[in-house]
Amino acid sequence: MPDLIQIAIILVKIVALTFLVVLPLVPISVYFERRFSAVIQDRVGPNRVGIPLSLFGFKKDFHFFGLIQPMADGLKLFLKEDFTPAHVRKTFYWLAPVLTVAPALITVCVIPFGSPITIFGHTEKLVIADLDIGPLFVFAVSSLTVYGITLAGWSSNSKFPFIGGVRSTAQMISYEIALGLSIIPVLMFFGELNLGKIVQYQADNGWLLLPLWKNGHFSLPDPQTALFWIPAAISFVIFTISIFAETNRMPFDLPECETELVGGYHTEYSSMKFALFFMGEYAAMVIGSALIVTLFLGGWSVGFTADKWIQGLHIGGFHFGGLIHLTAFVGKLVVFILFFILVRWTVPRFRYDQLMKLGWVIFFEAALINVFLAALILAAPHLTIAILGIGTVLLVVVTAAVIWVAKVSEESPKILRA
Amino acid sequence: MAVIKLQRPKLNFGEKIYFGALIKGFFLTMTHAVKSLRGKSAGADSLASSGLGVTMQFPEQRWDEHLPEYYRGAPTLVTDEQGRERCVSCQLCEFICPPKAIKITPGEIPSDDPWAKVEKRPKEFDIDMIRCIYCGMCEEVCPEQAIFLRKDYLITGLKRADMVHDKDKLYQIGGVRTGLVNKWNELK
Numbered sequence: 167m168p169d170l171i172q173i174a175i176i177l178v179k180i181v182a183l184t185f186l187v188v189l190p191l192v193p194i195s196v197y198f199e200r201r202f203s204a205v206i207q208d209r210v211g212p213n214r215v216g217i218p219l220s221l222f223g224f225k226k227d228f229h230f231f232g233l234i235q236p237m238a239d240g241l242k243l244f245l246k247e248d249f250t251p252a253h254v255r256k257t258f259y260w261l262a263p264v265l266t267v268a269p270a271l272i273t274v275c276v277i278p279f280g281s282p283i284t285i286f287g288h289t290e291k292l293v294i295a296d297l298d299i300g301p302l303f304v305f306a307v308s309s310l311t312v313y314g315i316t317l318a319g320w321s322s323n324s325k326f327p328f329i330g331g332v333r334s335t336a337q338m339i340s341y342e343i344a345l346g347l348s349i350i351p352v353l354m355f356f357g358e359l360n361l362g363k364i365v366q367y368q369a370d371n372g373w374l375l376l377p378l379w380k381n382g383h384f385s386l387p388d389p390q391t392a393l394f395w396i397p398a399a400i401s402f403v404i405f406t407i408s409i410f411a412e413t414n415r416m417p418f419d420l421p422e423c424e425t426e427l428v429g430g431y432h433t434e435y436s437s438m439k440f441a442l443f444f445m446g447e448y449a450a451m452v453i454g455s456a457l458i459v460t461l462f463l464g465g466w467s468v469g470f471t472a473d474k475w476i477q478g479l480h481i482g483g484f485h486f487g488g489l490i491h492l493t494a495f496v497g498k499l500v501v502f503i504l505f506f507i508l509v510r511w512t513v514p515r516f517r518y519d520q521l522m523k524l525g526w527v528i529f530f531e532a533a534l535i536n537v538f539l540a541a542l543i544l545a546a547p548h549l550t551i552a553i554l555g556i557g558t559v560l561l562v563v564v565t566a567a568v569i570w571v572a573k574v575s576e577e578s579p580k581i582l583r584a
Numbered sequence: 585m586a587v588i589k590l591q592r593p594k595l596n597f598g599e600k601i602y603f604g605a606l607i608k609g610f611f612l613t614m615t616h617a618v619k620s621l622r623g624k625s626a627g628a629d630s631l632a633s634s635g636l637g638v639t640m641q642f643p644e645q646r647w648d649e650h651l652p653e654y655y656r657g658a659p660t661l662v663t664d665e666q667g668r669e670r671c672v673s674c675q676l677c678e679f680i681c682p683p684k685a686i687k688i689t690p691g692e693i694p695s696d697d698p699w700a701k702v703e704k705r706p707k708e709f710d711i712d713m714i715r716c717i718y719c720g721m722c723e724e725v726c727p728e729q730a731i732f733l734r735k736d737y738l739i740t741g742l743k744r745a746d747m748v749h750d751k752d753k754l755y756q757i758g759g760v761r762t763g764l765v766n767k768w769n770e771l772k
């Protein structure tokens with residue numbers, strides 16, 4: 167019997183967190199994408215779709231600032247003809263859209279959405295699967311999306327999608343490395359791979375990028391934490407940019423760049439299959455931002471020493487602080503999604519060689535050096551001055567060498583014959 | 585042909601790092617966003633914006649009073665000051681119309697009509713507004729100054745048939761124009 171209750175609770179959590187929190191964020195981010203881009207470009211954007219009350223004889227329509235637009239778009243995509251070209255490889259062609267969406271949604275399960283809530287003396291964590299390998303799980307599963315895109319490109323059996331698929335593979339592989347390496351300092355700092363505990367630590371001791379309180383009291387960070395801010399910031403920059411590349415967002419959306427590849431890997435797709443790709447991209451964006459928020463910006467914690475108090479709030483036996491934290495988390499998520507969108511409409515698309523160079527020559531090395539820097543800072547209290555000095559010198563030498571190599575590799579090759 | 589070798593500009597360190605340009609870009613886009621939210625975008629006034637960006641929100645706000653003198657809207661037929669149909673169904677407009685939007689069935693004016701001396705007028709005159717490209721050729725070619733492009737631009741219909749303007753509709757939009765052609769007047 168208790169097993170059944172456990173399963174029921176997990177099911178409720180899956181439905182509530184995936185279908186009521188993450189999936190609605192997809193249309194919302196589509197809406198924000200359109201409205202925000204419009205505002206940036208001095209336009210209005212979709213602001214009409216709503217309840218057409220005037221059809222039923224009322225004076226005014228209800229249009230909620232056009233918030234229903236994404237649903238209308240979805241409906242349109244549903245009603246469109248689902249066309250399968252004759253020349254595609256059917257099985258993989260059908261499999262590909264699923265393979266892009268499913269991993270993105272599976273990764274939801276390790277994201278902690280809020281602090282635990284207590285009902286009738288029963289404490290429940292607001293995370294579907296409280297895994298002890300959170301970030302690793304996310305990387306393992308989310309890197310599967312590349313199969314969806316590659317299969318889509320290949321099975322479409324036409325040139326542009328194929329190029330898109332190949333590009334996406336190369337891009338994912340290059341950035342996966344920087345992505346993985348860049349969070350190693352973070353994990354070393356927390357000494358923990360459980361995302362829930364990482365967030366709890368940040369709630370108590372200050373966010374990774376904002377270490378302004380300790381054990382629930384405002385205080386300046388100790389020298390070690392303060393110094394660690396540098397590798398943390400470098401990690402943050404590399405991780406964020408790699409997430410952009412992973413999710414195929416604008417400065418790196420070469421797999422689907424319209425100007426060169428028509429539509430990229432989804433050129434041959436129509437109707438709901440196309441919508442699934444679209445959804446997969448936005449879901450990946452939501453998950454990516456969720457991961458960044460969780461690791462660097464305190465996850466669900468409201469911060470500024472208010473978390474203990476919020477966790478203690480209760481009506482009778484119902485501790486509802488977790489719900490406030492859930493709201494805070496979603497708020498942070500939306501802000502970060504807005505940042506994603508701002509970047510998309512600000513930064514022009516990179517050239518393919520620039521993209522590869524950025525991944526392999528700059529971020530890979532930077533992330534690697536960053537790991538050593540972080541290690542040095544974390545180990546400093548246990549080391550003698552001499553070893554510390556040697557370590558620092560070594561680090562500086564290695565950095566200089568890497569910069570030199572990057573510089574040399576940039577020089578154009580000498581022309582042998584005129 | 586002379587070969588011009590383009591020299592790529594040498595980038596300095598700051599430009600190579602690229603972050604400065606990114607930050608500048610964010611400032612640029614955010615200034616646009618804030619300005620357009622406050623309705624202060626460049627050109628918002630002269631474009632009669634709705635208060636968000638420079639866009640005028642169409643069905644509620646119209647550009648009508650700003651339409652220039654030479655605006656080319658729907659082609660229409662006009663009557664003269666004595667209520668005579670000016671068109672003599674010479675069919676020149678039908679022949680010149682590039683997309684073949686005009687279809688004219690010429691008719692005779694009966695001898696007991698006060699305007700019998702004009703001899704011809706259109707029995708039917710259809711302009712298919714789906715085909716019309718608002719080029720104004722018909723207006724230019726008409727020897728009788730009978731067809732004019734008016735400022736009507738909201739031409740809608742639920743079926744193709746709705747989009748064909750027949751003679752009544754054309755005269756209704758066109759109205760009366762005075763002057764210019766006086767050769768059919770009583771006095772002459």
Ligand code: SF4
Binds near residue numbers: 672725
């Ligand atoms: S509108 Fe003018 S050009 Fe056309 S048939 Fe009539 S008189 Fe001729």
Ligand code: SF4
Binds near residue numbers: 681718
């Ligand atoms: S405006 Fe041009 S296209 Fe339209 S009816 Fe006249 S000649 Fe034909």
